[in-house]
Amino acid sequence: MREDLILASKSPRRRELLSQMGLRFAVCAVDVEECLGPGEAPADYACRVALDKARAGVAAIAATVHADLPVLGADTDVVVDGDILGKPADRAHALAMLRRLSNRTHQVYSAVAVVQRRDGVEQVRTQLAVTDVRFGVVTPEQAEAYWATGEPADKAGAYGIQGLGAAFVEDIRGSYSGVVGLPLFQTCEVLRAFGLDVLDRARTRDASPVRSRIQP
Amino acid sequence: MREDLILASKSPRRRELLSQMGLRFAVCAVDVEECLGPGEAPADYACRVALDKARAGVAAIAATVHADLPVLGADTDVVVDGDILGKPADRAHALAMLRRLSNRTHQVYSAVAVVQRRDGVEQVRTQLAVTDVRFGVVTPEQAEAYWATGEPADKAGAYGIQGLGAAFVEDIRGSYSGVVGLPLFQTCEVLRAFGLDVLDRARTRDASPVRSRIQP
Numbered sequence: 134m135r136e137d138l139i140l141a142s143k144s145p146r147r148r149e150l151l152s153q154m155g156l157r158f159a160v161c162a163v164d165v166e167e168c169l170g171p172g173e174a175p176a177d178y179a180c181r182v183a184l185d186k187a188r189a190g191v192a193a194i195a196a197t198v199h200a201d202l203p204v205l206g207a208d209t210d211v212v213v214d215g216d217i218l219g220k221p222a223d224r225a226h227a228l229a230m231l232r233r234l235s236n237r238t239h240q241v242y243s244a245v246a247v248v249q250r251r252d253g254v255e256q257v258r259t260q261l262a263v264t265d266v267r268f269g270v271v272t273p274e275q276a277e278a279y280w281a282t283g284e285p286a287d288k289a290g291a292y293g294i295q296g297l298g299a300a301f302v303e304d305i306r307g308s309y310s311g312v313v314g315l316p317l318f319q320t321c322e323v324l325r326a327f328g329l330d331v332l333d334r335a336r337t338r339d340a341s342p343v344r345s346r347i348q349p
Numbered sequence: 350m351r352e353d354l355i356l357a358s359k360s361p362r363r364r365e366l367l368s369q370m371g372l373r374f375a376v377c378a379v380d381v382e383e384c385l386g387p388g389e390a391p392a393d394y395a396c397r398v399a400l401d402k403a404r405a406g407v408a409a410i411a412a413t414v415h416a417d418l419p420v421l422g423a424d425t426d427v428v429v430d431g432d433i434l435g436k437p438a439d440r441a442h443a444l445a446m447l448r449r450l451s452n453r454t455h456q457v458y459s460a461v462a463v464v465q466r467r468d469g470v471e472q473v474r475t476q477l478a479v480t481d482v483r484f485g486v487v488t489p490e491q492a493e494a495y496w497a498t499g500e501p502a503d504k505a506g507a508y509g510i511q512g513l514g515a516a517f518v519e520d521i522r523g524s525y526s527g528v529v530g531l532p533l534f535q536t537c538e539v540l541r542a543f544g545l546d547v548l549d550r551a552r553t554r555d556a557s558p559v560r561s562r563i564q565p
Contacts, residue, residue, distance in 0.1 A: 155498070155513055269534065281552035282371070297371055299526060299533040300547050309525035310515060317515040318485065331516050336497035 137329055138247075139204040141190025146295065146314040147207055154317060155335035159199060163189035163206070175212045179244035180259045182208035187248040187257075195250075203249040203327045209314045211290030213239040218290045228276050230291040234301075235271040239290070240264065243311030245320045249327055258323045262316035264307025266294070271301055353545055354463075355420040357406025362511065362530040363423055370533060371551035375415060379405035379422070391428045395460035396475045398424035403464040403473075411466075419465040419543045425530050427506030429455040434506045444492050446507040450517075451487035455506070456480065459527030461536045465543055474539045478532035480523025482510070487517055 137156045140147060141163045151158055165185040169178055186206030194200055211218045213233055221227035246259040271279075284298065285291040292298035294305075294312045310317040321331050353372045356363060357379045367374055381401040385394055402422030410416055427434045429449055437443035462475040487495075500514065501507040508514035510521075510528045526533040537547050 153512060153515060275548050278546075278548040278552045282548070294525075296369060297548060297551055299369060300537040301534075303534050304523060305525060306522045307520060309510075309521060318517075318519050321516040330494075332491050332494035332498070332513060335513055336494045 136199065136202060137334060138324070138327075139190055139194055139199055139202050141186045141193070141204050141206045144207075144314055150310055150313060150315040150317060151205075151320075154321065154331045155338075156329075156331065157334075157338075158205075159202075161190045161193050161204070163193060165189050167208075169217060175210055175215070175217055175240075175242045176261055176263070178217070179208045179210050179242040180246065180261055182206075183244035183246035184248070184257070184259055187246040191248050191250055191255075201249070201251045203247050203324070203329065205320070205324075206246045206248075207244060207315050209241060209243045209289065209311070211239060211241055213237075213290075220287060220289055221285060221291045224280055227280050227285045227291040228273070231271050231276040231279065231285070231301075232273070234268045234290065234292070235276075236268060238265050238267045241266055241290075241307075241312045243308060243314065243316045245316060245323055247323050247327060256327065258326050260316070260319035260323050262308040262311035262319050264305055264309075264311050266302060266312060267304040268301045269303045275301075352415065352418060353550060354540070354543075355406055355410055355415055355418050357402045357409070357420050357422045360423075360530055366526055366529060366531040366533060367421075367536075370537065370547045371554075372545075372547065373550075373554075374421075375418075377406045377409050377420070379409060381405050383424075385433060391426055391431070391433055391456075391458050392477055392479070394433070395424045395426050395458040396462065396477055398422075399460035399462035400464070400473070400475055403462040407464050407466050407471075417465070417467045419463050419540070419545065421536070421540075422462045422464075423460060423531050425457060425459045425505065425527070427455060427457055429453075429506075436503060436505055437501060437507045440496055443496050443501045443507040444489070447487050447492040447495065447501070447517075448489070450484045450506065450508070451492075452484060454481050454483045457482055457506075457523075457528045459524065459530065459532045461532060461539055463539050463543060472543065474542050476532070476535035476539050478524040478527035478535050480521055480525075480527050482518060482528060483520040483522075484517045485519045491517075 183206045190204035241264045308316040399422045406420035457480045460477045524532040
């Protein structure tokens with residue numbers, strides 16, 4: 134059976150979240166510049182990067198049998214006092230991030246963009262979920278122990294809510310899946326605009342979603 | 350290496366959540382009566398049932414080498430207008446529950462209790478997470494399609510937030526893991542009172558938690 138869409142992302146967590154929705158998809162790894170423009174607000178930035186990824190995916194599949202499928206891009210940013218925290222460069226950087234997130238609320242901006250090019254016409258939709266995440270106190274000893282587990286190294290904001298980082302998260306207000314990397318409620322809404330109903334697909338097929346990988 | 354604790358639960362989702370915390374545990378399936386007392390509030394009910402499960406676990410391991418380990422019990426209830434929704438009896442029941450949850454906010458009460466008996470002394474701790482879960486509109490067609498996937502059948506409130514049910518969840522306020530079945534922040538706090546620090550354990554061992562099963 135044919136794929137429902139293309140996921141333009143290298144993130145294993147986004148693959149897992151899309152699989153949770155029972156969708157069939159092919160993965161297309163894209164590289165886009167992720168660089169905040171002067172005066173660009175986090176909300177605009179997240180939507181722009183998600184859209185850039187989706188467009189890069191569209192370009193990558195243009196000459197393949199998948200060319201007319203919807204392509205999904207996403208971007209997730211950890212924001213504190215208006216600053217975007219990226220992935221930590223090293224141990225000291227990670228510890229500084231965790232110290233900054235301790236005992237307060239920060240925001241996670243998670244954008245999803247879908248682009249489809251069909252018969253020369255391009256359709257585009259974007260949605261954003263902003264989630265408040267409240268951390269309990271993170272002691273220096275806990276931050277050190279957490280760094281030693283290896284989990285923070287490749288995570289924006291130096292934590293993963295779907296892993297041991299959950300021990301720090303007292304409370305969230307918004308989208309859990311958005312904090313993980315793809316806001317599912319919003320993703321389903323966007324996909325519906327492309328004629329893709331998640332529940333309808335899920336009931337008309339077996340439980341194991343097919344995934345393939347496109348080498349651009 | 351020895352287990353950190355005993356999980357008194359049959360729920361595969363609770364096993365997954367405890368594993369996420371990197372803990373080593375043995376599973377002890379317990380059966381306790383889950384029946385709301387007259388005039389009992391949902392918060393009291395959830396804590397009581399969690400504690401009943403932990404105590405049943407303590408009784409089950411009394412004659413084993415695990416007898417002095419902390420035993421964790423948990424209870425999760427979906428509550429709307431003060432009514433506790435259990436697991437659906439059949440298709441019509443599930444559809445009625447989903448209709449009731451559509452386009453509004455309900456609550457999920459998720460309690461964790463830990464009991465440890467050592468040298469004749471019993472130590473007990475309980476914590477509760479109450480989470481607001483807001484559903485978007487669930488159309489009758491979507492409810493039917495969702496039922497047909499098989500997911501709602503064994504879920505309290507007829508949905509699973511960690512599965513396709515995420516498509517309905519617009520927003521949560523509180524503990525995501527609590528809605529799944531075990532509030533992790535609160536669980537870590539409770540375990541700390543028993544000298545069990547999750548991050549400290551995680552860094553001093555390899556990544557794969559050991560699980561065994563106790564046959565009482």
